[in-house]
Amino acid sequence: MKDLPTPYYLIDETRLQQNLEIIQRVRERSGAKSVLALKCFSTWCVFGLMRRYLDGTTSSSLFEARLGYEEFGKEVHAYSVGFSRDDIRAVREFADKIIFNSLSQLTLHYPDVQGGNLGLRVNPGISYSHFDLADPARRYSRLGVADKAAIAEASVLLKGLMFHFNCENDEINSFIRSLDLIGRDYGELLRRMDWVSLGGGLSFTKAGYPLDTFCAALRDFAREFDIQVYLEPGEAAVTQSTELVTTVIDKVHNEIDIAIIDASLEAHMLDHLVYRTTPSIASPRAGEHPVMIAGRTCLAGDVFGEFKLAEPLDIGSEVRIADAGGYTMVKTNWFNGVAMPSIVVRRLDGRVERIRSFGYDDFKRSLS
Ligand SMILES: Cc1ncc(COP(=O)(O)O)c(C=O)c1O
Incomplete structure (x- = not known):
């Protein structure tokens, strides 16, 4: 591992498997049933x-949807906030289910998908989210249909409904x-439906989550309505499976010690910037030495956070950012042209494979 150039995302299959076994x-x-939400994690x-588990x-x-079909196989659920006609004509060739976000999308595309296994996203007007930004039931939400009478009227065209109403919800009650x-x-x-999807946003793979109660609630719901329940885990499938491995490239002092690493919050772990949260450091461990860890882009706020670590950081020190699997690799960008972390996997048998690295040509090809 020492000879692998940083930065890289390190996906640990053994840790991933722990989540998958819970699923x-x-x-x-x-x-x-559980279908992986590719918006969270698409690292195929x-x-x-x-x-084997989903x-x-x-x-x-x-x-x-196409990536799921080509690289994952099994069931392909195709949802989009807005399908174009070309999208629909392409997706209908391989999707097992097509889930529309609105009644106008359903009406518009129905002639192209008639007879297919169709679903509609419902906005039940309730949600659990710590962030307004991610609250699907917020005022003026465009995510799903809220008009119950209109859903009932369209229901003859449908085989399923999708409700996504949670975000990082670890409260079973x-x-x-x-x-x-x-x-x-x-x-x-x-x-009247064959299936219902309860969406994602449920932290059911987290340590201590009351799985028995969760399973009983899902089973009772399915029995009561005689329906196949789906979950759409994203974060729950990959939580704690991945680290972003970096190296300190400079150390500066402005009232406090600041270690600049060869990665960027803005470019490589964007959600922490968007939601103003702070990642944890996997290594070095927590300790006595205060340090701010910052990214290498020119954005003043490209800061991972202030930490107290067991070892002082110097130029050349390795820093591993924890829990870097969900909503990271799917959101990377080339801001400042900073080096893109490569993708490394530690397989179940311990073998470490560098799967993909990115260079100047990738940066150049992302623009024209
Ligand atoms: C419709 C839908 N399903 C599933 C997910 C996955 O959620 P999470 O990664 O929080 O489990 C999301 C996340 O936004 C979503 O919008």
């Missing part, structure tokens, strides 16, 4: 492992309350 357990105990070099993929665009509400408000409709 499999949920399927066995509750009957709920580990799909070989993931497909039922397929779900997507937010034609390209994600809130989930169960929401499920009860959905059952109460949409029960009649659900009885």
Whole structure:
């Protein structure tokens, strides 16, 4: 590992498998199938492992759907906030289910997908999210249909409904309350459907999550409405599986010590900047030495955070940012032309493979 040039995302299949085993357990105990939300994680070099535990993929665009079809296989759920006619004509060739975001999309594209396994996203008007930015039930939300009478009218065209109403929800009681509400408000409709997706945003692979209660709630829901339940885990599938491995390239002092690493929050872990959260440091461990860790772009706020570490950081020190799998590699950008982290996998048998590295040509080809 020491000879691998940084920066790189290191995906550890053994850690990934721990999440996947929980997902499999949920399927066995509750009957709920899980499709990987590619918007969170599309790094297909580990799909070989993931497909043993998941039922397929779900997507937010034609390209994600196609990637799921080509590289993951199994069930392909195709959802998009807005499909164009060309998208629909391409996606219908391989998608098992097409989920529309609005009634106008359903009406517009129906002639092209008639007879297919069609679903509609519902906005149930409830949600669990710490962030307004990610709240699908926020005022003026365009995500899903809120008009129940209109959904009922269109329901003859549909085989399923999709509800995505959680974001980083680790509170089982809130989930169960929401499920009860959905059952109460949409029960009649659900009885007429073959499947329902409850979306993603549930932290059910987190240590200590009450899995038995979760599985019982899913099983009861499926039985009550005689319906196949799907989950769409993104973050839950990959949480704690990946580190961003970096090297300190400079150390400056402005009231405090600042270590500049050869990666960027803006370019390589964007969500922390967007949501104003702070990543954890996997290595060095926590300790006594205060340091700010910052990125190498020119953005003043390209800062990973202020930490206290067991060792002082110097030029050449290795720094590993924890939990760098979800919403990172799918969101990288070439801001400042800074080096793109390569993708490295530690396989189940311990072998370390550098799968993909990026160079100047990739940067140049991303523009013209
Ligand atoms: C429709 C839908 N499904 C699944 C997910 C995955 O959510 P998470 O990665 O939080 O599990 C999202 C995330 O935004 C989503 O919008």
